[in-house]
Structure formats: C-alpha cells, structure tokens
Amino acid sequence: MVRLRRPPPPDGGPRTPGPGPTAPRTGRPTLPAPRTDLVDTPHGVRLEQLVSGVGDPVTVFAHGLAGDLAGTRPLGSGVVGRRVFFHFRGHGRSDAPPGPWSFADLAADLRAVADHTGATRALGVSMGAAALCRLLAADPDRFERVVFYLPAPLDGARPRAAEQRLDRLLAATESGEAAAVAEAVEQELPRSVRDTPAGWGYLRQRVEQLLRDGLAPELKTVWREPAVADEDLLRAWRGEALVIGCAGDEVHPASWAERLAGLLPGARSHVYDRPAVLWTHRRELRERISTFLNEKQPRP
Numbered sequence: 001m002v003r004l005r006r007p008p009p010p011d012g013g014p015r016t017p018g019p020g021p022t023a024p025r026t027g028r029p030t031l032p033a034p035r036t037d038l039v040d041t042p043h044g045v046r047l048e049q050l051v052s053g054v055g056d057p058v059t060v061f062a063h064g065l066a067g068d069l070a071g072t073r074p075l076g077s078g079v080v081g082r083r084v085f086f087h088f089r090g091h092g093r094s095d096a097p098p099g100p101w102s103f104a105d106l107a108a109d110l111r112a113v114a115d116h117t118g119a120t121r122a123l124g125v126s127m128g129a130a131a132l133c134r135l136l137a138a139d140p141d142r143f144e145r146v147v148f149y150l151p152a153p154l155d156g157a158r159p160r161a162a163e164q165r166l167d168r169l170l171a172a173t174e175s176g177e178a179a180a181v182a183e184a185v186e187q188e189l190p191r192s193v194r195d196t197p198a199g200w201g202y203l204r205q206r207v208e209q210l211l212r213d214g215l216a217p218e219l220k221t222v223w224r225e226p227a228v229a230d231e232d233l234l235r236a237w238r239g240e241a242l243v244i245g246c247a248g249d250e251v252h253p254a255s256w257a258e259r260l261a262g263l264l265p266g267a268r269s270h271v272y273d274r275p276a277v278l279w280t281h282r283r284e285l286r287e288r289i290s291t292f293l294n295e296k297q298p299r300p
Contacts, residue, residue: 033209036069038093041112048093049086049113057081059293060119062110062128064150065162065219066169068092068209072125074282075149078290086113088128090216092209099218103227106131107138114142121293123147126252130154130227133260137233145240147289150252151260156226161250166219173215181207190276198279234263241267242292244285249275268292 036050050069059079061072069085069092076083087094088109089101110131114122122143124132129151135142152158165188172184185206186194193199228234241264245257254271261269270288277285 033070036093039113039116041109041116043108043112045089045095045097045109045112047086047089047095047109047113048091049084049117051082051084051117052076053080053082055081057121058084058117058119059121059123060084060086060110060114060117062086062122062124062131063088063091064126064128064152065222066091066166066215067125067128068206070205070209072123072128074278074286075123075125075147075289078286079293080290082117084113084117084119088131090219092213096216096218099216100221100224101218102222102225103131103134106222107134111135111139111142119143121145123149123289123293124151125149126152127222129260133228133234136237137228137230140233140236140238143239145293145295146242147292148241148243148257148260149289150246150249151243151256152227152252153256154226154228154231154260156223158223159250159253165251169210170215170217170220173210174217176211178207178211181210185210190279193279231263234260235265237264240292240295242289243267243269244277244288245269245271246275246277247271247273 034050036048038046039049040046058081059076061076061083063069063072069087072085076085086109088106090096106127110122110128113119120143122132123146124130126149129148130153132146132148133151133154136146168184168187172180175181182203185203189199189202243257243261243264245254246252247254257269257271261267272281274280
C-alpha cells in the first residue's frame with residue numbers, strides 16, 4: 001500500500017463568516033493519535049489494533065470500508081471491559097497483501113484479532129458488519145453477543161452511491177493532495193455539521209490519517225463475490241444480536257438492516273428516522289449500544 005505523507009491542510013477552523021470564536025484559522029494540528037500495535041495473524045497479515053479498557057468481557061470493533069479506528073471508537077465509549085479496535089487489511093498501518101480480496105479474507109482478519117484478544121462480543125459497521133456475518137455463517141458459536149451498525153449487503157450488490165464514495169476516496173488519497181482528500185471526506189459529513197468545530201475536527205483528523213496511511217486500491221475487489229453466499233446459514237446462530245439501521249441512508253438502505261434482523265433468530269432491531277445518526281443522535285446511539293453489550297449473559 002502506498003504510504004503517503006503530506007502535511008494537513010494549513011487553514012484550521014470551520015468556515016464561518018465574520019469574526020467569532022473560531023477565528024483566526026491557525027492550522028493548529030489535531031491531538032496525537034493513541035498508540036497502536038501491529039499484531040501477527042495466522043494467515044500472515046499484520047493488523048493494526050488499539051486496546052482500551054480493562055477486564056472482561058472483550059469486545060472487538062470492526063470498521064467500515066475506508067474507515068478507521070477513530071470512526072468506531074465513539075461506538076464503544078460506554079462499553080465495559082476491554083475494547084479492541086483494529087484496521088482491516090488495506091487500512092491504517094495494517095498490511096495490504098496482493099489482491100484480489102474477499103469477505104473470507106476480511107472475516108479471517110476479524111477472527112484473528114478476536115482470537116488474539118479473547119473477544120466474545122463484536123460490533124461491525126457496514127463492511128465490518130458484513131465480515132462479521134461471514135464469520136458467523138462459518139462459525140455460529142464464535143461470539144455470544146454482536147451489534148450490526150448500518151450493515152452492508154450480503155449479496156455482493158451495492159448502490160451506485162457506495163461505489164462512487166470509494167472511487168472518490170481512492171482517487172483523492174492517491175493524489176496525495178490535502179485539498180482533494182478534504183473535499184472527498186467533506187461529502188461524508190451532514191451539511192449541518194460541515195462548518196462547525198466538531199465537523200472541522202473530524203475532517204482534519206480524517207485527512208491526516210488518509211494522507212499518512214493511504215488506502216489500498218485492492219479494496220475495490222472485495223465486492224466481487226457475496227459476503228455470505230447462503231444467507232440461511234445465519235439462522236444457525238444462537239447468540240444475542242442488535243441490528244441498527246437508518247432510514248434515508250443511500251449507502252446503507254434500512255431494508256438491509258431489516259433483512260439481516262430477520263435472518264438472525266431473536267435479533268433486536270432499531271431503525272432511526274434519518275441518516276447520519278452518529279452526528280445527530282450520538283449520545284442515544286452510544287447508550288443503545290452500550291446498554292445492549294453491557295447486559296449480563298443469562299446463566300444456562
């Protein structure tokens with residue numbers, strides 16, 4: 001994977017008109033990223049991981065396509081025990097072996113991190129949710145409690161908007177130009193937060209991370225085959241599941257979340273009435289996830 005190292009955009013601060021608390025735009029750097037480790041896996045791909053918290057249970061967090069550790073950490077802020085965040089192959093400092101790649105490869109990444117840390121619970125976002133489904137289809141006993149947030153399709157078909165998003169990010173990152181990466185990332189933000197301190201902080205963090213670590217072009221090959229060829233295999237899973245979707249999300253239609261909830265016996269589900277819920281309902285979303293994952297497993 002190309003390792004691009006360029007400075008972040010020089011003009012820091014949201015673009016609000018006139019004087020105010022956000023001016024001047026000093027270009028102050030973001031806070032340093034937490035220290036991570038590279039771990040070896042049985043299938044020979046080194047993966048970057050970050051472990052926080054102490055004790056049991058252990059929960060592993062799997063990000064979405066072109067995502068990063070910072071994007072999943074807010075989802076685990078209220079989860080007790082150890083929380084393990086990692087980068088799939090082709091993301092962050094994780095290895096990018098020669099492609100093509102498949103969801104079997106991503107499931108192997110997820111399993112390796114979970115086995116290494118003794119995780120009994122998991123949360124998957126979008127692509128990470130599909131990789132989690134692939135793992136559960138192959139090993140229904142692997143986790144006792146799982147969360148699927150904005151799950152990606154399992155049949156290999158994706159909306160054009162999802163394909164365009166990846167193409168845009170790959171082209172911008174390959175260019176090595178901070179302005180191009182910022183423009184690509186900004187389109188992922190709701191318009192209501194683009195010119196706010198929170199939105200600008202997120203934008204700068206993402207630009208710095210993508211310019212520093214890059215994205216592997218092999219990511220375009222992942223969807224050549226279904227994530228789970230036989231969806232009925234998921235019906236064999238007997239753990240506790242929570243499936244979360246959002247109405248109006250063109251990249252993650254709520255119908256996918258509803259379909260997945262129907263495949264998992266006894267799954268709980270919730271569909272928010274608007275997209276960008278991590279921005280619009282962050283506290284409620286985190287409480288919903290942590291309440292579910294923190295429930296004590298009933299005794300047999």
